[in-house]
């Protein structure tokens with residue numbers, strides 16, 4: 676029996692970079708209190724492990740109660756005013772915002788300096804979009820789906836700079852942009868969708884097509900992991916969704932030739948490896 680890990684599984688570049696930043700800070704600053712502004716990733720095991728090393732995830736209202744230290748900004752990024760507030764409270768800011776997200780901050784900031792309005796395609800309440808909004812200095816508008824195009828508050832003669840949340844669906848994005856253009860708006864489109872999610876999903880689908888059994892590792896509340904599970908289940912009826920190795924109760928018949936493994940964006944490597952080793956050694 677063969678056990679194969681999907682080509683793109685687990686942490687994306689931005690999340691891996693943020694995690695490495697935290698560990699580097701721990702190593703270099705053993706005497707300084709270190710915090711992350713919100714949980715660094717949505718994985719309870721990781722948050723617990725960091726806490727055991729003294730790194731606490733704090734909420735915004737706790738800022739005023741702390742006496743400084745190092746504050747790490749997670750890969751989603753934060754609004755400009757938040758960054759400034761953290762600094763003004765005496766913290767040293769270590770920015771682990773994903774460079775792809777940072778690029779969006781810079782581009783809307785520049786658009787603002789040039790007096791252009793901004794449209795952001797994405798989920799209004801998502802922290803990444805909240806962060807992007809916080810770098811806009813001119814009027815902005817968030818489009819969640821195509822029906823929002825009807826209510827664009829800008830004139831057709833105004834210049835509009837359009838960006839997207841990094842995880843927005845590419846097909847939907849194109850559809851919305853086409854529609855806005857058809858309506859006669861003057862937009863400057865910057866496609867800021869990151870292909871990490873897409874790559875992970877198509878690699879999982881390819882592997883599930885070939886596998887007799889699929890294991891998807893991810894947090895219960897992680898929507899991208901659930902999505903991977905849905906994609907894999909469609910291709911392989913024998914698909915298991917687990918958080919850690921403890922959840923795995925596999926019984927494999929002799930006819931199983933290939934077991935595939937994939938993992939959501941917030942699943943750390945050590946959990947993936949543990950599952951992989953277990954399957955390889957037990958079957």
Ligand code: F3S
Nearest residue numbers: 687689773775841869
């Ligand atoms: Fe990850 Fe950065 Fe893309 S956080 S999903 S690599 S935008």
